[in-house]
Amino acid sequence: MAEKPILFNAKMVQAILAGLKTQTRRIIKGFPLYPPFFEVDEGRGWLEDSKNGTFYALEAFSKVQPGDVLWVRETWQRLFDHKGWEYKYRADYNDDEPLKLGGMYVAWRPSIHMPREAARIFLKVKDVRAEQLKSITIDEIKAEGLTSAAVHVGDEEIAFKEWELLWNCTIKKADLPRYGWDANPWVWVIEFERIDKPKGWCES
Numbered sequence: 526m527a528e529k530p531i532l533f534n535a536k537m538v539q540a541i542l543a544g545l546k547t548q549t550r551r552i553i554k555g556f557p558l559y560p561p562f563f564e565v566d567e568g569r570g571w572l573e574d575s576k577n578g579t580f581y582a583l584e585a586f587s588k589v590q591p592g593d594v595l596w597v598r599e600t601w602q603r604l605f606d607h608k609g610w611e612y613k614y615r616a617d618y619n620d621d622e623p624l625k626l627g628g629m630y631v632a633w634r635p636s637i638h639m640p641r642e643a644a645r646i647f648l649k650v651k652d653v654r655a656e657q658l659k660s661i662t663i664d665e666i667k668a669e670g671l672t673s674a675a676v677h678v679g680d681e682e683i684a685f686k687e688w689e690l691l692w693n694c695t696i697k698k699a700d701l702p703r704y705g706w707d708a709n710p711w712v713w714v715i716e717f718e719r720i721d722k723p724k725g726w727c728e729s
Contacts, residue, residue: 538616540670
């Protein structure tokens with residue numbers, strides 16, 4: 526078992542806290558996803574070992590494996606008031622609600638800079654698989670944390686369009702031809718469950 530950080534925006538943190546998000550998809554990068562080193566069999570990706578020609582399921586190369594614990598990095602801030610130092614999290618506030626201290630506005634700090642000691646959400650990885658982005662099902666769109674009426678009633682056409690828009694919003698404009706919905710990139714599908722803070726977390 527390994528402990529690794531993972532980034533989520535405020536909306537996705539809210540979905541995790543509400544028990545609605547149990548999957549995440551991350552782009553697979555760094556692999557030669559083309560013949561002769563890569564092939565697809567029944568929708569599953571296989572990567573060839575250049576030394577002996579053996580093909581291995583792509584999941585074997587994921588940095589995240591079942592049993593790992595992911596600690597969530599989210600938009601945050603650390604403030605000092607009459608109670609002492611305290612961490613604040615963007616996901617705990619409304620979209621248009623600013624962070625204030627003593628009547629003054631305080632800027633939020635990006636998730637990438639959140640320290641390990643500030644982590645409050647821990648996820649145990651249940652499964653990791655590799656598939657192309659468009660292989661997602663409507664049930665999995667729901668597991669990704671989307672809660673619209675279309676997803677709730679099973680309107681696939683609208684639900685898939687909402688997922689497409691959400692996915693593309695996470696991709697830099699310059700990268701859309703390669704990693705956007707239309708490109709149908711290969712992704713890691715990480716299934717997880719929320720757990721309590723590991724015993725002895727950040728103690729030394």
